[in-house]
Amino acid sequence: MTHFIVLGVFQGNDLSPATRSAVAAVEGYGEVSLFIPDISKSVEAPTGISKLYTVEASETEHIASTLGAWIQKEMPDAVPIAGADTWGKNLMPRLAALLDREQVSDVIQIHDLKTFTRPIYAGNAFETVVYKNTPCITVRPTAFPVEKPEVKAQKPEILPLVKAERAVEMISPASPKAGDKPDLLQAEVVVTGGRAFGSQENFQLLEGLATRLGAAIGATRAAVDAGYVPNDYQIGQTGKIVGPRLYIGFGLSGAIQHVAGIKDAKTIVAINKDPEAPIFKVADYGLVGDIFDIIPKMQAYLEKS
């Protein structure tokens, strides 16, 4: 039986959505263990997890060296798997190198442990590849959606620390978004703004609407580059991949690099003043109009109903 080791992280008090997707992707295919770095006490892990492991380190280099040494020694046939969030993208290839294995990234379908389908060219094609040997795997979270799993408290086993010769030192970590705003990767509704907003102030218009809808707010690269919102709002080929029930795009053109991040949305709605905007070619519903006119009207409609 294949033994999978899910490389996971916490986000707040829960497993990150990408971690949960990685668990979901392989549940039922074999034994599934979970590795979470730098935890000292018992944590709530999905009930399907057979064992929980940790290491007393948070640096990618030390984590990879520890996992590499341990897997080689204790379970040389185990298959490491992670969600393709920035954490998994950063760690997994380094571990694959230390294990001298291939990696398959951003998988959307696992046919068997050598055959996978994944998007290429910003999702403009899907490629099915057959590996000679089972590779390390990262999965695209939206392809393996999960509700919150049932959990039980598990005590982690601490792996013997193997330090890399040199590692990065953290100067200042990313500060998690304040308050109770929904997470882009988990939200049922995502409203997204593009270059059309013209300023940081104008971008705030989306806040009111988002609150009404319980939506998370996303942005195009152009909106992030222009400084309307921070980088973690970016959706697309090089940003986040979202898969909400409803996505509404305001004042964005629908460049392939942006659309790459929204194709897993159940319904795509686009608002643009240009009837020829490419976003209308991939959306489900479109409305031609000025965002500064439409947004207040939407808000008024929601307040009324």
Next chain:
Amino acid sequence: MALKQILVPIKVTIDYQVRVRVRSDGKGVETEGVKMAVNPFDEIALEAAIQLREAEHASSVHILTIGPKSNEEGLRHGLALGADTAQLIETEGQRLSPRQVAKILKAEVQEKKADLVIMGKQAIDDDANQTGQMLAGFLEWPQATFASKIDLKAKDKLHVTREVDGGLEEVSLSLPAVVTTDLRLNTPRFASLPNIMKARQKPLEHKLLSDFKDVDLTPAFEVQKVTPPPVRGPAKMVEDVETLMKEIGL
């Protein structure tokens, strides 16, 4: 000078503005007569390396690519942008895995005695986002991926701001190291005509894939099929906000 040699691996891919089409045999995408260009992330990596050299933090910038002979054009472009030396490692149509590429890069880093590698975080063809991290793993160097800011702090210390899902984080790493670039690190310059002329005189070294005897180059995978994505749209156009809200159940 803090750094002797910065190595910037580059990949030549289909230009990012081209609408990619799946080939009718279902084994790949159309490349015949399609505009090729240096992967945008790699141009950003090269710009970062050139800026370090211009600030006299580095003596020279070496670019290299692994690919067919036609990739020379991409290297000439890199030389015109300001790289000092270039190298083509010629393939004959093989598709290498990121692991194989990283092994070749490791050999080149050691031969050139590079003390910093700056490279794109991903190539816009297969979007794998692996090679830089694998190279760092093989070399056992520290890695700072998805960089939106790079500062040389001391002779052998880099501060890097990383774009991660939770926002921005700042890390410090000792050299030698591998840094991979995100889009907001810089805006690459354009090549001027005099520099394009000058680039023709700059050294462009050749090697063959078969020169790398220690790297196992047997194909790591086989492409079973390539398919177009499911079609979406075009949108059903509605006249006003009320109709829209009703259609989408709000």
